[in-house]
Amino acid sequence: MTNINAIRTQLEAIVSPEVFDFETDEDFAQSYREQRKTFLLNRMKLQAKLMMIIGLTLTAFFMWVNEGIPQKISAFKIGLLLEFFIVVCWLLCKTPLARRYLDIFFLGLCWSVTCTIQIFTALSFNYVEPMTNIWNLMFITQATIIPVKWRIHLIGQVGTMVCYLGLYTIYKPKFQFLISHYIEQGLYLFWTGTICVFSVYLYEKLKKKEFRAKRELEIAQEQSERLLLNILPAVIAKQLKLQPTTIADSFHAVTVLFADIVGFTELSSRTSPAELVELLNQIFCLFDELAEIHGIEKIKTIGDAYMAVAGLPNYRSDHALAIANMALDMQKSVIEFNKQNNLSFQIRVGISTGPVVAGVIGLKKFAYDLWGDTVNTASRMESHGIPDNIQICEATYQLLKDKYLLEKRGLIKIKGKGEMMTYLLQGVK
Template identity: 70%
Template sequence: MIQPNNSDKTQLDALITQGMPHWQISNSLGESYKEQRQRFLLKRLQLQAQIMLISGLTLIAFFLWVNSQIEGKIYAFKIGFIVELFILICWALCKTSIGQRHPDLIFLSLCWSVTCVVQIDIALLFNNLEPRSNIWTLMFLTQATIIPVQWWMHLISQIGTIICYFILYILYNPVLKNISAFYVEQGLYFFWTCIICVFSVYLYERLQKNEFNARKAMEVAQQKSERLLLNILPEMIAEQLKQQPTTIADSFHEVTVLFADIVGFTELSTRTSPAELVDLLNRIFCLFDQLAERHGVEKIKTIGDAYMAVAGLPNQSNNHAIAIANMALDMQNAVNKFNAANNQSFCIRIGISTGPVVAGVIGLKKFAYDLWGDTVNIASRMESHGIAGSIQVCEASYQLLKDKYLLEERGLIKVKGKGEMMTYILKGVFSEEL
């Protein structure tokens, strides 16, 4: 008794994940949200550094202009020069491997180069420790606007600024008028500025993450539908249907059609459960599908335990008969190996015919790519009138294969609707010029 293999992929999984290499679905499905955020962060850090460099130069020029005393001009230049130097270093680090690995450190450095460095410079030069809340507010609002990601980085930058100020306050211990009222007012102002910046960044990033996940889910669904469509229809036909959803019918002057039937499968169905029967048939046909892909053959359909394939369409080729012959021989070998591995005794009967066909998609629902014409009928008759375990070919196929394959003349057989036809049995390859 054959036990279903639960580890095998389901039919839908196979339709989605197997096929042409350029449609393979990756587990990651492109970059992750973390990778996208990292790339966004680096670009915005460089943008912020450039804006800060330009604005810093304008502020230096302004303070040099408004200060009438030489000493004031020197102080303004010193502070501006140091800040600009820090910003320039941060901007350069964004382009290095260090910046790419640790953009959060660049973020904090950019913030503190304006808030902390300015505060320290003013304390050292003027012994003045009034909080520069206007500079802090401008810096935090700028970062929340330009780099609205990773709210915790914004919070750390704000806390770091406060800690820096308190350390300086302890060291210098300045005396201010109305110190309590001053610090309460400044504290409330600064507190709500920080809360608004951090909370707005948190909401924005949450929105962006949800949007990213929704977009990825849509891409996954679209990619799966594309893969499913390409496993039902040839790629060329699928593209035609998407661009112009009308009846598709193309004539092909010469192709080679293959029909294969599993001998004894009907008898097996009477003594095997439906689930086991379907599992067995699926495993065999999956082997055939792999062979079709390997030999560049287009699978058309399965009808019960019959398998139909064609070579030479929709992409026309000159070696269609050779591709089908190679596939037919490999199908026999695959069934033999399957029998040995599963303790079975199946054999297949294959029929091959070469000639003109019409191929296309008709109808409004449940599209299927199909073939019509006398060549299809003859291939079906070659299979049904064939010998179990053999590959029977018609005269037209024989003429294309006789120089490279070992074919044995079977003789004239009576074919329904065609009368007597000369047929041959494909035995194997006798030439290595393939």
Template identity: 65%
Template structure:
């Protein structure tokens, strides 16, 4: 597979971002659900702290207005100021590493700064405690609405609030200020508020987790389809195919095409089981694929026991002929090594041609990137009219390779449909 240049990599990165944005994914699939939930929790806590600061100012203003006595106003102001400072501290912590590491602590602190600190301060200043159900319900509903994560965290904040009230009530209230039924009624309201909040958070998070898993499955399927598509088509062509619904065809001024065929493979197929035959062919072509990737050459297709590759497209390169020549020589070495390791006698015949081609994708189903032109026909003829174990090249390829490779003149041979052509056998690369 051709390795793109830096410019092509940038274009591919832009393309992949467009693919991901198509799925409208708010977070990377490489983030775990826990990581995404923690990020959302921190963002919501920041917003909640800001809103609570504004609400606190209105509450302070209210108490300053309704308390006639100066002492009462001062006490209410002090309580409100302490609560505001706690909320402000939570908002500040949300901006740094502490908030990113411990958002659960900020969650509980925000809740208890309103429900517990206010109760404790009221007990200290006024020496009594009464259930302010309105404030508690508002706090619990606010957090369930704005920070709907980890229902057990909501439960902890609620139990902490109720425990704080009961402890303070035991120490500061010797007698009931209101009828017993009043406290029972308030307790029922608070109980069902907590149940509804926790159940709502549980259902919300369950839904979000299901959505996350579904989105991740879709993205993994999309990623898999991308990999499959890039295994079939070059990156640039795959990108064009996504955005272009017409025929994709490009002309290339000069490329080098290679055809390779396993000599005697047809005869061998009659002597070994078909499954074993396919396994051997797969092993050989897998080796060729790795060589193509190493030499930055584009594999086009396989036809039976024939292998076709090209250098110089879809990204043009000036050293296309040299690259395809190195590929051919390495294919010969690979076959020899393959035979030695498995005690086999495969022989490969290779043909190379250099000149213009047209490349593209046609049709509606089973897309394949293919080449057309006289260069392709010539490369095929160089292979089919070549010699077993040899690499035969045409005159155009010879002109590109003669400075860096050892070539042996084979002479004029009659090529079907082409007449007589001067051909050469590629032997080796000239040592530097």
């Protein structure tokens, strides 16, 4: 039942676009935060380089427009200090500390441009006029280059204003312009900051949805890939995706196994369908685990019959040995299953070795299947076999006789094939 529920969950994940909730899935949220962290760090490095170039151009401009030597020196000092802090931020962004304290480095890069100049000019020249042009330039630059974490943008802007108000409180400068000028600059600054923060908020909300959609698509593709691999061998699934046509390959030497649960048909007459399917599923899940352990390809189940093959789609020289080991383990697993569930199931196993044709045919509900006389012989070995025994044909016997205990059953009449020499596999020597 566990296997059935797992398949149902996988199918629901594929058809339902709202299975994964970003807000409740911590792993999902963590992966988004990691991606955003990498994005933010790379963009801060880019912004630092850009701000260095902008700082050089502004410094050169102010040195050019100022005529007096003292003014040129002052412009040079301010530019040098600005470049120093930006370079420090840029170098620190290359260290492991930056990834750990991204928010602090973001604010440091912001305030190194807005607050540093304001503090330096206040200390050096008692000049406390608000440098709204530089502030606006910084806010817009960060919003366009680093459009994530709107709260940090807001903190950066508020921190700049708090720094200025602190300087204003200390120096208490006289207004050099009309009050309308300051109101105008304040409105420009307010709306620039508001638009920047709002645009960052909307952009990150959009990116979060895109990231969620991308992850859900990736997960759905992974799940559909797993479902496909549950139906087809990996090699065949890849071939079918690249070229969706009829696939038919010949294999000269493989070993095919058929196993049937004895008395299952009679049991169905006195057991509810739900209980019957549950028992069958538990037994076949045990067989699937054995196929995985022994590296054998499960082909299909037909009612209460189980079919598997060794030696394809990837060739292996020990195909007969692998099937023999699995058949012996299947007997043991059924015995253990009976003990745990107080039941008395028996299995009949038939094995045959030889050439087969394997492939995928049809347009809908396609499945990987086998054809050929070897398949028919394996089926007859099972149907003409003895409960709790493993019957093999002559070809398989020749491959196993040196390493396994085999009992000669003798000639038996096989439907459609006449008399055939058969053997019973009893164990490993």
